[in-house]
Amino acid sequence: MSAIAPAPLLQATQSEVLQEIQSDFLLNSSLWVNIALAGIAILLFVYMGRNVESTRAKLIWVATLLVPLVSISSYAGLASGLTIGFLTMPAGHALAGQEVLSPWGRYLTWTLSTPMILLALGLLADTDRATLFTAITMDIGMCVTGLAAALVTSSYALRWVFYLISCAFFVAVLYVLLVEWASDAAAAGTSDIFETLKLLTVVLWLGYPILWALGSEGFALLSVGVTSWGYSGLDIVAKYVFAFLLLRWVAANQDTIASGSAGASATGATPTDD
Ligand code: RET
Numbered sequence: 001m002s003a004i005a006p007a008p009l010l011q012a013t014q015s016e017v018l019q020e021i022q023s024d025f026l027l028n029s030s031l032w033v034n035i036a037l038a039g040i041a042i043l044l045f046v047y048m049g050r051n052v053e054s055t056r057a058k059l060i061w062v063a064t065l066l067v068p069l070v071s072i073s074s075y076a077g078l079a080s081g082l083t084i085g086f087l088t089m090p091a092g093h094a095l096a097g098q099e100v101l102s103p104w105g106r107y108l109t110w111t112l113s114t115p116m117i118l119l120a121l122g123l124l125a126d127t128d129r130a131t132l133f134t135a136i137t138m139d140i141g142m143c144v145t146g147l148a149a150a151l152v153t154s155s156y157a158l159r160w161v162f163y164l165i166s167c168a169f170f171v172a173v174l175y176v177l178l179v180e181w182a183s184d185a186a187a188a189g190t191s192d193i194f195e196t197l198k199l200l201t202v203v204l205w206l207g208y209p210i211l212w213a214l215g216s217e218g219f220a221l222l223s224v225g226v227t228s229w230g231y232s233g234l235d236i237v238a239k240y241v242f243a244f245l246l247l248r249w250v251a252a253n254q255d256t257i258a259s260g261s262a263g264a265s266a267t268g269a270t271p272t273d274d
Contacts, residue, residue: 017081020101026225027101030232031079038072041240048247054258056123060250063120064243067113071239074109083108092156094220101224102217106231107147113239114139118173120246121197125181126188126260135176142169150217163218167209177202189256193249197242204238 012020022028045068049061077083083105089095115136122132149162177198185194211234212218215227222230250257 012086014081017084017086017101021079021081021084024101024225026223027228028079030225030228031075034075034232034235035072035079037236037240038068038075041068041243042072045243045247048244048251052251052254054254056126056260057250057254057257060120060123060257061247063116063123064247066116067120067239067243070109070113070116071235074105074113077105077109078103087151087153090153090156090159093159095216096156100216100220102150103224103228103231104147104150107143107150110146111140111143114143117201117239117242120243121177121194121201122181123260124188124190124197124246124250124257125185125194126190127181127184131176131180131184135173135181138169138172138176142166142173145169146212149212159217163209163212170205170209173205174202188260190253193246193253197246200242200245201238204234204242207234 021031042065045061045065049058049065052058052061074083084101084103086099087102089098089100091097118135118139119132122135143166145162145166149159149166152159152162181194182191182198185191185198208231211222211227211230215222215230216224217227
């Protein structure tokens with residue numbers, strides 16, 4: 001007869017996880033501040049897009065609006081304890097054998113929010129479908145393997161293997177942003193705003209893997225609360241400030257946007273390169 005093993009904390013109930021979150025002021029506030037900001041951003045962006053007309057501008061607007069919409073859902077999942085769980089870290093990890101609170105829902109929902117950011121940027125640069133597809137699929141690969149890196153508890157080395165695979169996907173995204181889309185944007189006449197948003201995106205996005213490595217998932221040099229505030233801080237600029245700058249420009253420059261390949265008519269003109 002097999003003895004009944006004590007339930008691991010990984011299977012802690014949602015209310016136990018919720019209690020743990022609420023007892024950590026830093027962690028809890030990092031989540032609720034973003035719920036509030038995402039709510040304000042949604043209302044503001046709906047208002048800012050009210051007069052947008054061309055197909056391309058509308059697409060940019062909806063993609064941009066989806067960023068705070070995904071964000072508010074993501075942070076509600078985290079704040080309720082639904083998408084945060086305890087993981088027992090493997091041998092080799094600084095917190096080996098301990099139950100560490102992992103906000104895995106973040107990595108999961110990045111799979112939905114970051115493609116929207118890239119879709120908006122790609123449309124702004126008026127890129128071709130192949131390059132857009134490349135950037136978005138590489139980005140999804142980055143997020144899913146990043147989720148795997150956070151969830152693997154069988155081997156410390158394999159956490160870092162997934163981390164490196166995720167970084168490889170990230171390099172492809174950076175290449176598209178820095179090389180391909182920069183020249184597309186120059187040809188489309190959207191260079192000024194694209195260069196600003198590209199810089200903001202590249203610099204802030206680089207912060208995520210650095211934070212992952214320093215935080216509780218990686219070398220555990222930062223506490224769970226500080227790591228969470230790090231991501232929340234990056235999110236505030238990478239999502240809401242980014243989206244605000246983009247929408248403000250699109251609303252004020254609809255003629256430039258409408259003359260692009262995806263904005264010429266309601267049905268969309270045939271792009272010249274695909
Ligand atoms: C991880 C860890 C594994 C290696 C790499 C990562 C990169 C994450 C990035 C996230 C960007 C998120 C944004 C969210 C907005 O909603 C998964 C941290 C490369 C770049 C902008």
